[in-house]
Amino acid sequence: MEVGGARLPPPFWAGGPSPGAAYSPGGIGIGAGLRPYSGTLSPMVTGASVLGVKFEGGVVIAADMMGSYGSLARFRSISRLLRVNDSTVLGASGDYADFQYLTQVINQMVIDEELLGDGHSYSPKAIHSWLTRVMYNRRSKINPLWNTVVIGGFYNGESFLGYVDMLGVAYEAPTLATGYGAYLAQPLMRETLEKKPSLTKEEARDLIERCMKILYYRDARSFNRYEVATVTEKGVEVEGPLTLEANWDIAHLVSGFE
């Protein structure tokens, strides 16, 4: 039994935290938890919603062309859609810098694959699967890519529409929407698909446009210029910049608050 001055207990493991001391798990290497955190703490330039709808013979995804800096409409002509290859497109919301990094990585991957020259190209499902692993592993290291990504494609006669977010949550659905789109556009998209489970290309395009308009009306961080990417067996077609025609006629019915 030792009596004397209280000695600080040793750290739990070599280079680990001592009781009562600040510790944040995550990061690689010994003592990573003791080093100050250096990952994406919060997104800076952000993109709003991305929408996706499957139709008979392909998919269509859309995103507006704005990068917000908090509440400032900073960049009003940026593309948030990426054409991966002839069968896949990708749209991202969230941090734009992380999307740019992702674009760099994916483009390099596509080049490397072309260099192989084996006749194979990445399928949309493959990209989705790969991205899911990337996003989940990043989040597990507490250094996420702060994005919510929609992957759309048409491969081997089948449409594909997948979602991956910064936590690594991934799923496929006939309609997708990120951000505020999930609250405003998804109900409309689901209602349309419930009445008519299989849409034509024109109907899908129409639905997307109606939803983009409603997002412009009700999402305070959205913009009225947008791009649409359609993927069919013929390949990828990116239309844009398109402008939404908003109807402000009801303004005449509004006067005061009482």
Next chain:
Amino acid sequence: ATEGMVVADKNCSKIHYISSNIYCCGAGTAADTEMTTQLIASNLELHALSTGRLPRVVTANRMLKQMLFRYQGYIGAALVLGGVDVTGPHLYSIYPHGSTDKLPYVTMGSGSLAAMAVFEDKYKPDMEEEEAKQLVRDAIAAGIYNDLGSGSNIDICVISKNKLDFIRPYDVANRKGERYGRYKCERGTTAVLTENVAHLEIEVVDETVQTMDTS
């Protein structure tokens, strides 16, 4: 009505009476919406007797907002107030902190974005009554099917100059399923091999009678 992540009342009535020509839908804290609308309904009735006139929607609006502002948002009542009076039909949305908006169409609550999306898509000025009822039904349905805080059925209250329709329910969106079979196990399903009844010998030691004070 939800209590956290559990449904407390699967069929609660959210359209509250304010006066014969004014009704108020309440979202937010159920007790707050109920008591607030009841209080203003009571005061409005007294006010109407004093003025000798049919109450006006703007009066109910003013009374509601002045109370809610006084409580600085602690009364969690998000209301959609509508009615028809001598000056015509009026629709207001009233927020818990006491701000109000006077608009052609409003939505409140957790399902408000889903419902508003439907309104923004399909609203036109000067709709017919049936068209309007269908639109409102579709908006609430969007909330029911896409918002976890909303569910069950759709009630509608149509207020006009000469009639009032309180249609509850207007649309039973979620009918409880019929159970397919009987799942009761009849006596004898599990064979009883032996039965042993043991009486507990309880000895009455003391007995006192104390009469209840019912004065």
